[in-house]
Amino acid sequence: MTKQNKAFKSRIYPNKEQEELLAKTFGCVRFFYNKMLVERKETYEKFKDDEEKLKEQKFPTPAKYKDEFPFLKEVDSLALANAQIHLQNAYKNFFEGRAEFPKFKSKKHKQSYTTNMVNGNIKIEDGHIKLPKFKKPIKMKQHREIPAEYKIKSCTISKTKTGKYYISILTEYEKDIRPVKIQKVVGLDFAMDGLYVESEQGEKANYPRYYRQALVKLAKAQQILSRRKKGSTRWEKQRLKVAKLHEKIANQRRNFLHHKSKELAANYDAVIIEDLDMKGMSQALNFGKSVHDNGWGMFTTFLEYKLKEQGKQLVKIDKWFPSTKKCSRCGNEKEMSLSERVYKCTCGLVLDRDYNSAINIKKEGLRLLELA
Numbered sequence: 001m002t003k004q005n006k007a008f009k010s011r012i013y014p015n016k017e018q019e020e021l022l023a024k025t026f027g028c029v030r031f032f033y034n035k036m037l038v039e040r041k042e043t044y045e046k047f048k049d050d051e052e053k054l055k056e057q058k059f060p061t062p063a064k065y066k067d068e069f070p071f072l073k074e075v076d077s078l079a080l081a082n083a084q085i086h087l088q089n090a091y092k093n094f095f096e097g098r099a100e101f102p103k104f105k106s107k108k109h110k111q112s113y114t115t116n117m118v119n120g121n122i123k124i125e126d127g128h129i130k131l132p133k134f135k136k137p138i139k140m141k142q143h144r145e146i147p148a149e150y151k152i153k154s155c156t157i158s159k160t161k162t163g164k165y166y167i168s169i170l171t172e173y174e175k176d177i178r179p180v181k182i183q184k185v186v187g188l189d190f191a192m193d194g195l196y197v198e199s200e201q202g203e204k205a206n207y208p209r210y211y212r213q214a215l216v217k218l219a220k221a222q223q224i225l226s227r228r229k230k231g232s233t234r235w236e237k238q239r240l241k242v243a244k245l246h247e248k249i250a251n252q253r254r255n256f257l258h259h260k261s262k263e264l265a266a267n268y269d270a271v272i273i274e275d276l277d278m279k280g281m282s283q284a285l286n287f288g289k290s291v292h293d294n295g296w297g298m299f300t301t302f303l304e305y306k307l308k309e310q311g312k313q314l315v316k317i318d319k320w321f322p323s324t325k326k327c328s329r330c331g332n333e334k335e336m337s338l339s340e341r342v343y344k345c346t347c348g349l350v351l352d353r354d355y356n357s358a359i360n361i362k363k364e365g366l367r368l369l370e371l372a
Contacts, residue, residue: 001174004309005153008146009168012129012157013139021134022157022165025075026111032072033083034104036060040091044101059088076132079113082154086114112158122152129167131155140167149173161243180269180311182369187272187362188264189323189354195260195294199272199362202355205260210252211293218245257299265306272365273300274323275316315365328359 014022039060047054062080066072072080093099115122115132123130124146128137146152150171157167187199195205221242228235264271278297304314317323325333327345336343336353343349343356 001176003172004175004177005170005172006150007168007170008142008144009166010143011141012165012167013141014165015136015139018134018136018138019165021075022159024071025079025113025133025157026159027107028072028075029079029083029113030105030107030111031069032062032065032080033087035065036084036087037102037104040087040102059084059091076113076115078115078118078132082114082116110158110160112156114154114156116154117152122155124152124169129155131157138167146171147173160247162240162247175309177309177311182269182313182371184268185270185272185362185366185369185371186264186268187358187360187365189358189361190274190276190296191354192294195296195299196273197352197354197358199355199358202352202358204354207256207294208252209293210249210256214245214249218242221245253293253295254298257295257302261299261302261306264303265310265312268312270313270315270365270369271303271307272315272317272361274321274361275319277319313369315368317361317364317368321361321364323357323360323364324353326356326360328356328363 036059043057044054047057061084062072062077087102090099090102094101121130121132123137124140124142125137127140127142129140130137146169150173152169153172154170155167156170157165159165188196189199191197191204193207193209195207197204221238225235225238225242228238276296300314307314322333324336327333327343327347327349328351329349330345330347332345332347334345341353343351343353349356
């Protein structure tokens with residue numbers, strides 16, 4: 001038996017008093033995070049030339065600030081502790097070359113905080129959830145029931161730009177996951193316009209490009225917003241319209257990616273993909289909007305955990321593997337420009353460029369799995 005984690009996201013409906021406490025908690029967590037970051041930046045500038053001394057410097061704790069800023073005592077202490085952990089992780093990722101230096105949190109961006117289950121301080125009953133520091137349970141609409149054997153580990157409460165509140169409940173459970181004998185394998189080649197092309201029939205995911213579809217509506221709504229006086233009632237009303245459009249696109253994208261990843265996880269024992277640097281691609285090739293639109297990173301995250309739950313595998317091959325240049329029949333390589341959409345080889349192979357790449361990706365994955 002192995003321990004697994006699963007999150008359950010639900011909409012919550014706080015009353016006015018609860019909304020005020022949520023707003024206060026979001027603000028305190030943001031304030032505390034930014035205060036800590038100021039100190040870390042000063043420490044980094046002071047010791048950046050001495051790595052050993054820099055590593056010896058300890059992170060400030062919530063206790064340090066509570067005497068100076070008493071309002072921090074009014075909110076959930078676990079929320080502040082988690083803000084400290086999030087900054088520590090961001091700092092670690094920076095030093096290990098996985099991310100940029102941590103940035104300050106802004107009220108304009110996502111408002112959220114995380115609290116932990118300690119001595120039964122979180123309870124779900126009768127369509128409500130009890131959270132630390134709240135006098136009364138908050139009304140909740142559960143989309144999926146949490147099985148009785150699942151243990152609640154933590155909760156992340158967030159507020160969207162459209163004013164909706166959500167809670168993501170992280171649970172832990174035990175499951176006997178046995179590795180599946182790999183028989184059915186598919187290779188996926190990332191496609192800018194359709195998400196991917198698969199290696200079996202050369203079929204595309206046919207991602208609907210929700211963001212591109214909504215560009216005209218978005219442009220018009222944002223143009224109207226730019227003409228409104230910032231902070232006015234009319235500006236706030238239009239800001240909400242723009243936010244709702246963005247929220248709808250994000251929900252459509254997430255729903256599509258969940259369905260596609262579920263379908264692949266059900267039909268194959270292993271899925272082979274390239275380990276792509278999406279951020280680098282979007283900057284180098286000026287494909288920012290297209291990369292953002294199809295959500296490849298989110299798709300691979302969904303696919304990985306869905307396969308893992310069933311004892312199946314997601315295999316990532318090296319991003320420098322010449323899947324585009326290589327002939328999937330004879331193995332010869334040739335240069336291909338971005339405008340060339342058909343692969344033609346001296347051996348006589350004529351094939352869609354992405355289909356050819358998907359076959360090569362599958363073959364390389366089979367080699368790594370030692371099934372070739």
